[in-house]
Amino acid sequence: MFLGEYRYTLDQKGRVALPPKFRNDLKGGAIVTRGLDQCLFVFPSVEWKILAQKLVSLPLTQSNSRAFVRLMLSGAMDLSIDKQGRILVPDYLREYAGLQKEIVTIGLYSRFEIWSDNNWNKYKKITERDSDKIAEQLNELGI
Amino acid sequence: MFLGEYRYTLDQKGRVALPPKFRNDLKGGAIVTRGLDQCLFVFPSVEWKILAQKLVSLPLTQSNSRAFVRLMLSGAMDLSIDKQGRILVPDYLREYAGLQKEIVTIGLYSRFEIWSDNNWNKYKKITERDSDKIAEQLNELGI
DNA sequence: AACATATTCACCACATTTCCCCACTTACAC
DNA sequence: GTGTAAGTGGGGAAATGTGGTGAATATGTT
Numbered sequence: 080m081f082l083g084e085y086r087y088t089l090d091q092k093g094r095v096a097l098p099p100k101f102r103n104d105l106k107g108g109a110i111v112t113r114g115l116d117q118c119l120f121v122f123p124s125v126e127w128k129i130l131a132q133k134l135v136s137l138p139l140t141q142s143n144s145r146a147f148v149r150l151m152l153s154g155a156m157d158l159s160i161d162k163q164g165r166i167l168v169p170d171y172l173r174e175y176a177g178l179q180k181e182i183v184t185i186g187l188y189s190r191f192e193i194w195s196d197n198n199w200n201k202y203k204k205i206t207e208r209d210s211d212k213i214a215e216q217l218n219e220l221g222i
Numbered sequence: 223m224f225l226g227e228y229r230y231t232l233d234q235k236g237r238v239a240l241p242p243k244f245r246n247d248l249k250g251g252a253i254v255t256r257g258l259d260q261c262l263f264v265f266p267s268v269e270w271k272i273l274a275q276k277l278v279s280l281p282l283t284q285s286n287s288r289a290f291v292r293l294m295l296s297g298a299m300d301l302s303i304d305k306q307g308r309i310l311v312p313d314y315l316r317e318y319a320g321l322q323k324e325i326v327t328i329g330l331y332s333r334f335e336i337w338s339d340n341n342w343n344k345y346k347k348i349t350e351r352d353s354d355k356i357a358e359q360l361n362e363l364g365i
Numbered sequence: 366a367a368c369a370t371a372t373t374c375a376c377c378a379c380a381t382t383t384c385c386c387c388a389c390t391t392a393c394a395c
Numbered sequence: 396g397t398g399t400a401a402g403t404g405g406g407g408a409a410a411t412g413t414g415g416t417g418a419a420t421a422t423g424t425t
Contacts, residue, residue, distance in 0.1 A: 087403095091404085092383090092384095092404090092405095096402060134331070142258075142259070149335075152330045152331055154227070162385075171227050233414065239412055242411070304376085310374085
């Protein structure tokens, strides 16, 4: 399971190191996709298959489901991990998430996320400030 | 399975390179046809047969299903891949999809699509703008 | 029918990019 | 202090992207 917050740098070739603790869980393959709030999601391929299956079964004839499926699937890419435990992030995903040099990787149990340093700091600041309100709203979800 | 977003150029003879990762899945033959939203659909022939079967069984009596079937079937063309991993896109399909020089190929699991650079950028921008709604749809899918 | 002209298609070639491996440095543990 | 593991950068071989050439086929004209 993925947990914690880690800082790395993206090198000139678009490679990022993964936290060593995460590497074992990706032995069976992994997928990156466009995530929500301008970050990237990374799933072990088992988790991804469940999601992909749902996407593929959406109707081809509805324009909004087509759009949705296109965004999610075209944004996805399966990763290979090199000998140094790094992955190569494709151009279009780097652009999407606004990744420069400084990267933050955060573990979220079944998946982890890759953020640009800037976006993550902003997001964290806002979220920490509003955490009381957010907690109250979550209450409605039964947590 | 097809995944990801790739950029290529269409040369003067109407040839486009395919992403190397896609080539193996087309060993058994492939079909291009007019797609929805002004792009081209490309199927491995196995997938195509499944779709064609569905199309043929649509009711002949509905004028819009007749139109849809004509669009997909009359536009279809089977492809051969040359030694460099390229396909030749017929004139009428190039015209249909508005393909100039800059091309985008997106993988969508069971098929992939070929877009003109322009059309894809526009389409993606609109879709990303509506990503809030997408988040809601994710919720409905139980993700 | 024969010839000239156009078009198609298979193969070739080169520049560029990608990917895999190695190496150095830093951090940490014992 | 020494050994191991991890982070980051770079080099070189292999694969890929893209344009072109020439043979084979088709088209059209005298």
